[in-house]
Amino acid sequence: MYDGGKIIAGLILFLILITFPIWWNIAGGTTDFEADPKIVTTEKSCIYEKEYMTTHHMDVLDDWRDRVVRDDVRAFHSDALGRDVEMSLSHTCMSCHPNKSEFCDECHNPMGVDPYCWDCHVEPKEGK
Amino acid sequence: MSNDRRKFLKVAGFATLAVTGSRALGAANLAPTPWLKGGGLEAKRWAMVIDLKKCHQQEGCTKCMDACHLEHNVPKIEIKKHEIKWIWKESFHHAFHEQEHEHTPESIKHSPIPVLCNHCDNPPCVRVCPTEATFKRESDGIVMMDWHRCIGCRYCVVGCPYGARSFNWEDPREHMDDITENFPTRMKGVVEKCTFCETRLRKGLPPACVEACEYGALTFGDLDDPDSEVRKLLESNYTIRRKPQLGTEPQVYYIV
DSSP states (O other): OTTHHHHHHHHHHHHHHHTHHHHHHHHHTOSOOOOOOOOOOOSSSOSSOHHHHHHHHHHHHHHHHHHHHTTOOOEEEETTTTEEEEOOIIIIIHHHOOOHHHHHHHHHHHHTOOOTHHHHSOOOOOOO | OHHHHHHHHHHHHHHHHHHHHHHHTGGGSOOOOGGGGSOOOOOSSEEEEEEHHHHHTSTTOOHHHHHHHHHTTOOOOOSGGGOOOSEEEEEHHHHTGGGOOTTSOHHHHTOEEEEEOOOOSSOHHHHHOTTOOEEEOTTTOOEEEOTTTOOOOOHHHHHOTTOOOEEOOSOGGGGOSSOOTTSOOOOTTOEEOOOTTHHHHHTTOOOHHHHHOTTSOEEEEETTOTTSHHHHHHHHSOEEOSSGGGSOOOOEEEEO
């Protein structure tokens, strides 16, 4: 290999540079964040168990959206709550979690997730 | 005695705390939804009959349009080309072009006709939509829109022969004074139109325009039910539809 040393040195330098953001964040200690979404509801449970909602709320919302708009089904039987709820982001989810900035944004912001729900759906007013 | 008073104070204290506490958190409860158990309006084929004789007695009335546009967060945009309309007035000349002839009186030609999506039995907008964002509900014939799926290609705008579809060229929220909270807005790049108030029907309420018209010019009901009010009106009056020659089978009928 001609100029092997230069090529290998160049490759190493390239790898260091391209992974720089990772090193930078590790050095700065910003790879992890503590999220503590504030729950203000007086309901005893969410529509699914809390653990399931934490990891799957986006799938639930996707499913609800299709069932409501396309299949004209509005009621969802929640086993966790033991009753029917309306499949609605604005009416059901946000009635228990009207504190979007302390609840939704608490994880979405540090994760860099920008759901487009609120481009159309009206977020609750957070007057205190 | 003192023991009783202590008990009383305890109970009273806790009761006050419970009441004020639940008041403070009152908003953070699941909203009651009695309509979920049924009681919604259902039909095999929704249709509307518009009595133009009654409508024309109320000159300059815009109650149906105002109610609809308020209910559904329809923005008020001054620029004609960017306008969003769910229900609006069109001159007879535009709405029923094929019905007029050279001796049609000017007064009729220029009379305002309330027009909206015709919820066609054979909707061309549904045929052309590449994402199935607009679709006909087989259960009741409503031509629905799934705004989540609309990619803004505007084929439906071109496909609809009635001009019932509006495209959001601008962010609609910038053109609203007040946002009605229980209905979403749309976003820039999405097409919208009348949905026959399917969210209201589900709750057992008639469409907003029908409710707002206190003169009884708008009648809404099930075309498949021979005893429905729309069927009775159709049987006892001569009615016309917009551009019937196209074969779209519009489901908004006009008593002239």
